[in-house]
Amino acid sequence: MDFNLTEDRRMLSDSLNRYLGDKYPVEHRNRVAYDLPCHDPEKWDEIAELGALFALAPEEAGGFGGGGFDISVVFEALGRALCPEPVLGAAMAARILTKLGTDQEALLSGATKYAVALAEVDAPYDLSEMACTASASGDGHALSGRKTSVYGGQVADVFIVAAMLDGAPALFAVQAGDAEVVGYPMMDGGGAAELLLDGTPGKLLAADAGAIVQDAINAGIVALCAEAVGAMDVTHATTVDYLKQRKQFGVPIGKFQVLQHRAVDMLTEIEQARSITIKAAAELDGPDAARFASMAKNMIGRAARLVAEEAIQMHGGIAMTWEYPVSHYAKRLVMLDAQLGDTDYHLSRIMADLAA
Amino acid sequence: MDLSFTKEELAFRDEVRSYLADNLPERISDAVRRGGELTKEMMEEWHAILQRKGWLATIWPKEYGGPGWTPVQKHIFEEECCRAYAPRIVPFGLSMLGPVLIRFGTEEQKAEILPRILDGTDWWCQGYSEPGAGSDLASLKTRAVRDGDEWVINGQKTWTTLGQHANKIFCLCRTDPDAKQQEGISFILVDLDTPGIEMRPIKLIEGGHEVNEVFFTDVRVPYGNLVGEENKGWTIAKYLLTHERTGIAGVGFSMQSLEEVKALARKVKRGGKRLIDDPLFAARIAQAEVDLEAMKITNLRMLFRAQEMGAPGPETSILKIKGTVIHQELKDLARRALGPVAAPFPGYLAEGNIMFGPDGTEHNAARYFNNRKTSIFGGSNEIQRNILSKAALEL
Numbered sequence: 149m150d151f152n153l154t155e156d157r158r159m160l161s162d163s164l165n166r167y168l169g170d171k172y173p174v175e176h177r178n179r180v181a182y183d184l185p186c187h188d189p190e191k192w193d194e195i196a197e198l199g200a201l202f203a204l205a206p207e208e209a210g211g212f213g214g215g216g217f218d219i220s221v222v223f224e225a226l227g228r229a230l231c232p233e234p235v236l237g238a239a240m241a242a243r244i245l246t247k248l249g250t251d252q253e254a255l256l257s258g259a260t261k262y263a264v265a266l267a268e269v270d271a272p273y274d275l276s277e278m279a280c281t282a283s284a285s286g287d288g289h290a291l292s293g294r295k296t297s298v299y300g301g302q303v304a305d306v307f308i309v310a311a312m313l314d315g316a317p318a319l320f321a322v323q324a325g326d327a328e329v330v331g332y333p334m335m336d337g338g339g340a341a342e343l344l345l346d347g348t349p350g351k352l353l354a355a356d357a358g359a360i361v362q363d364a365i366n367a368g369i370v371a372l373c374a375e376a377v378g379a380m381d382v383t384h385a386t387t388v389d390y391l392k393q394r395k396q397f398g399v400p401i402g403k404f405q406v407l408q409h410r411a412v413d414m415l416t417e418i419e420q421a422r423s424i425t426i427k428a429a430a431e432l433d434g435p436d437a438a439r440f441a442s443m444a445k446n447m448i449g450r451a452a453r454l455v456a457e458e459a460i461q462m463h464g465g466i467a468m469t470w471e472y473p474v475s476h477y478a479k480r481l482v483m484l485d486a487q488l489g490d491t492d493y494h495l496s497r498i499m500a501d502l503a504a
Numbered sequence: 505m506d507l508s509f510t511k512e513e514l515a516f517r518d519e520v521r522s523y524l525a526d527n528l529p530e531r532i533s534d535a536v537r538r539g540g541e542l543t544k545e546m547m548e549e550w551h552a553i554l555q556r557k558g559w560l561a562t563i564w565p566k567e568y569g570g571p572g573w574t575p576v577q578k579h580i581f582e583e584e585c586c587r588a589y590a591p592r593i594v595p596f597g598l599s600m601l602g603p604v605l606i607r608f609g610t611e612e613q614k615a616e617i618l619p620r621i622l623d624g625t626d627w628w629c630q631g632y633s634e635p636g637a638g639s640d641l642a643s644l645k646t647r648a649v650r651d652g653d654e655w656v657i658n659g660q661k662t663w664t665t666l667g668q669h670a671n672k673i674f675c676l677c678r679t680d681p682d683a684k685q686q687e688g689i690s691f692i693l694v695d696l697d698t699p700g701i702e703m704r705p706i707k708l709i710e711g712g713h714e715v716n717e718v719f720f721t722d723v724r725v726p727y728g729n730l731v732g733e734e735n736k737g738w739t740i741a742k743y744l745l746t747h748e749r750t751g752i753a754g755v756g757f758s759m760q761s762l763e764e765v766k767a768l769a770r771k772v773k774r775g776g777k778r779l780i781d782d783p784l785f786a787a788r789i790a791q792a793e794v795d796l797e798a799m800k801i802t803n804l805r806m807l808f809r810a811q812e813m814g815a816p817g818p819e820t821s822i823l824k825i826k827g828t829v830i831h832q833e834l835k836d837l838a839r840r841a842l843g844p845v846a847a848p849f850p851g852y853l854a855e856g857n858i859m860f861g862p863d864g865t866e867h868n869a870a871r872y873f874n875n876r877k878t879s880i881f882g883g884s885n886e887i888q889r890n891i892l893s894k895a896a897l898e899l
């Protein structure tokens with residue numbers, strides 16, 4: 149048993165935290181995050197140079213990581229800085245391409261940006277309900293349907309798209325230039341796109357890809373949970389700081405026990421969330437990866453919302469302003485619940501295990 | 505990061521598991537499983553079985569008769585004991601007084617008292633709380649006045665767990681009423697046979713006899729029964745509180761309870777289907793299971809930290825707060841799964857006559873009510889929040 153990071157991961161974590169703290173402060177982040185393209189190409193390249201993307205794939209695939217803790221280290225740092233760059237798409241795509249043995253040098257260097265298109269308007273979480281279809285067409289395949297909320301889709305060069313092929317979910321590579329892409333910034337910062345497919349050409353990556361997609365989702369969940377842990381740590385520290393600074397009734401409001409206990413309850417939930425994220429990361433390449441990913445996403449959904457709402461409440465009016473950073477952290481913490489299955493969706497998956 | 509046990513730790517786990525399988529009498533594990541009160545003889549018998557193997561004083565150093573385990577080994581041992589439905593080790597001599605004497609006691613005290621704890625000659629109980637001093641323990645009033653070679657003790661202690669089985673009690677007494685609250689307290693050992701002591705049972709919410717109140721009227725004990733320095737008892741009390749923190753999360757007990765709830769919910773029918781197929785109930789179980797899974801890791805993280813740093817940090821209060829709440833939730837679910845079947849007062853439906861659950865569940869309502877104590881004792885969960893607020897958040 150060892151809860152310390154390996155030396156390599158600690159170094160990556162330190163350099164990412166230092167870089168993002170210096171070069172991607174929240175003022176810059178807010179300038180980037182809420183207007184298209186929701187992306188800073190120069191910073192993206194620098195983040196890639198630090199190894200944040202190479203950490204997402206194993207050595208045999210050209211990277212130097214690829215495990216659950218590599219992903220969590222990168223995303224915890226991104227979460228601390230509330231970084232809106234489209235790294236999640238890279239993480240999930242790297243998982244898929246690694247499983248398929250496909251070359252991904254362009255992904256890992258940051259030269260080619262990937263987005264993974266799974267969600268649909270009427271079925272945001274369940275692949276089994278997918279309406280998007282693919283059919284053979286000439287040498288390749290043609291895809292039709294609409295993919296929604298494709299995170300990072302507004303700047304993606306390549307989309308990895310899930311569509312039904314012969315009654316089973318399959319994965320295709322779709323070039324951004326071949327499809328209609330409608331990008332937009334989101335409430336919590338960062339961009340996404342609607343991907344409108346109408347006989348759009350796609351290169352078949354994997355037929356009957358249910359297991360590969362599930363693995364990518366598990367990895368994406370580890371990423372999101374780690375991002376949330378990083379963002380929760382900052383939000384909580386900011387809140388505790390504020391309790392020490394802010395005076396009302398002649399004393400720092402942190403002297404009031406009702407606020408002390410609530411600040412402790414936030415800490416407790418954050419530590420529990422950190423624990424379950426560690427568990428999901430540790431199990432990512434094990435037989436029960438999906439189960440522990442569901443547990444993590446369920447708990448993160450509850451903890452992140454609590455931390456966001458309590459941080460706003462305990463700050464009072466100031467955290468309701470655009471100017472104060474906590475408001476942006478709170479938005480991200482609440483809205484990431486809607487990515488890759490929310491807290492209730494994942495609870496229902498754990499319940500399904502119970503009934504068995 | 506590596507969440508797995510080492511090869512040596514796994515071998516140790518197997519050793520513990522097989523010792524328990526071979527040596528824990530079924531009579532005793534059945535009684536634990538059924539959830540009723542254990543007899544004094546059962547607890548003493550179990551202590552003797554562990555002592556035979558040298559596994560009784562799990563946190564004592566080797567030189568005093570402990571097994572010399574790491575925190576991880578102790579954790580594995582506790583987990584395996586829960587898994588096997590072994591009784592909890594009675595902590596007052598072994599986990600509380602023992603470590604205090606080893607740290608603060610004189611050589612004579614150690615030589616005289618420690619062996620008697622190990623061989624079961626003495627059963628210690630704890631004289632801390634008073635009617636007017638619960639969470640605010642430092643306001644305690646039981647007075648010890650020096651008179652030549654003796655202390656003369658007057659006052660009242662309460663919530664004395666299993667005091668009815670004990671022959672000795674360690675007490676926090678006020679020895680300097682003029683000093684600041686924390687600075688006038690001493691840690692004194694008392695023989696319960698001394699004239700002037702009266703112990704009365706306190707009947708608990710579920711009807712059980714687990715705790716007592718103890719009255720001291722002009723009780724005279726030798727001056728040498730003082731442990732550590734005069735008026736420095738609060739230091740000892742605090743040491744004891746930080747010492748007895750591993751296992752505080754009760755993860756093993758919650759795992760037992762989770763399995764019990766699942767088994768019940770698979771057996772009981774509600775609305776034409778198994779209770780476990782009812783989404784409302786299943787959601788509650790699933791939620792508790794997620795919380796417990798996270799707790800297991802939180803527990804290991806704190807354990808790892810204690811092992812790395814040599815001592816547990818204030819964050820261990822998280823284990824108390826969250827661990828007790830999860831366990832209470834599971835006890836609530838077990839009670840609710842049984843519905844009215846949980847209600848009969850224990851003891852009226854004789855063993856072998858009517859058994860409800862898979863492992864005998866006639867004590868379910870009693871356990872639910874009894875376990876409301878866990879968020880109150882050992883520093884209530886509100887006190888734990890105060891500790892965290894001060895020590896971890898510096899508020």
